[in-house]
């Protein structure tokens with residue numbers, strides 16, 4: 001694991017003219033409240049090493065699913081409603097282009113999604129000339145059953161990994177991944193459970209990702225002391241994983257309640273901040 005003391009802080013090269021919603025006492029983690037389309041444009045070009053984005057999947061269409069054995073709405077919030085195929089694609093292309101501007105020449109981006117969004121993301125990446133590296137399939141061992149019994153039960157999500165452009169020489173922790181996989185090359189199918197109960201002890205988010213998934217993603221793709229960005233922060237899983245691995249983190253979200261939840265998760269996970277004064 002990288003030595004957190006050796007990592008540079010993001011303050012020098014990524015500080016922006018917008019007040020942060022919250023900064024960690026060592027200024028290595030920053031959360032911003034607002035629309036990522038605007039916030040992404042405020043960051044300096046080529047200042048970020050790794051981006052993880054879990055964007056709206058556009059699946060809040062009034063349908064039903066099964067949660068803890070009970071019928072439940074699939075609706076996650078207004079932010080997840082489809083605006084029609086073309087507008088959804090324009091949105092994906094806009095935030096992906098903004099992320100590409102922020103990546104350092106060898107930087108990489110990961111984007112998760114289901115079929116509702118991932119084809120648009122993949123096409124937008126092709127249009128923007130990202131270099132495709134891998135398509136990870138996250139397999140959930142215990143997916144909710146399909147209530148209509150007219151389809152196979154959905155048990156996977158895709159995660160596209162791409163480098164900034166065709167010339168990028170991306171970082172990959174090949175040996176660590178092989179070790180994690182018992183000495184064999186790690187495959188692109190990752191079997192991992194949904195977030196555990198303990199990961200939700202500070203509050204709930206409707207689309208929280210498992211911490212193990214983000215830890216693997218960042219371990220595989222971040223060199224020591226990286227600057228990690230998540231433009232769709234949610235409950236802050238990327239930030240919690242980044243801080244625990246000694247990286248710097250910047251997270252954006254439209255919803256202040258989710259940033260508050262992120263803050264609680266980060267503070268609980270980082271006792272080292274207890275004695276430090278908050279950076280103003």
Ligand SMILES: C[S@@+](CC[C@H](N)C(=O)[O-])C[C@H]1O[C@@H](n2cnc3c(N)ncnc32)[C@H](O)[C@@H]1O
Nearest residue numbers: 035036054079207208209232234235237253254
């Ligand atoms: C799919 S969730 C991310 C969940 C996150 N990966 C986690 O583990 O908790 C997407 C998040 O993006 C936020 N969001 C949606 N559109 C946004 C936008 N244009 N700008 C900033 N945040 C946005 C939503 O409020 C939501 O919390």
